[in-house]
Amino acid sequence: MTGKEVIKILEQHGWKVLRIAGSHYRMGKGNLRTTVPVHGKRDIGKGLLAAIARQTGVNLK
Numbered sequence: 121m122t123g124k125e126v127i128k129i130l131e132q133h134g135w136k137v138l139r140i141a142g143s144h145y146r147m148g149k150g151n152l153r154t155t156v157p158v159h160g161k162r163d164i165g166k167g168l169l170a171a172i173a174r175q176t177g178v179n180l181k
Contacts, residue, residue: 121169123158126180130156133178152176 123145127137130147138148145156154175157164164172173180 121180122161122163123156126156126164126169126172127158129180130176130178133176135176135178147176149176 123143127145127147131137133149135147135149138146138153140146143158145158147154147156152175154172156172157168169180
């Protein structure tokens with residue numbers, strides 16, 4: 121799953137892009153924050169994907 125796909129799923133669950141610094145998108149919802157790397161069509165590693173899912177509470181599968 122690419123970074124753009126993760127961002128699209130998070131936005132569907134109410135998360136918003138707060139800022140973009142280079143290839144890293146800072147996402148927020150209420151007091152929660154997470155960073156999603158976007159490196160073109162390169163997939164996010166399974167460990168990082170699991171960490172983003174844990175931080176956001178959104179199932180990313």
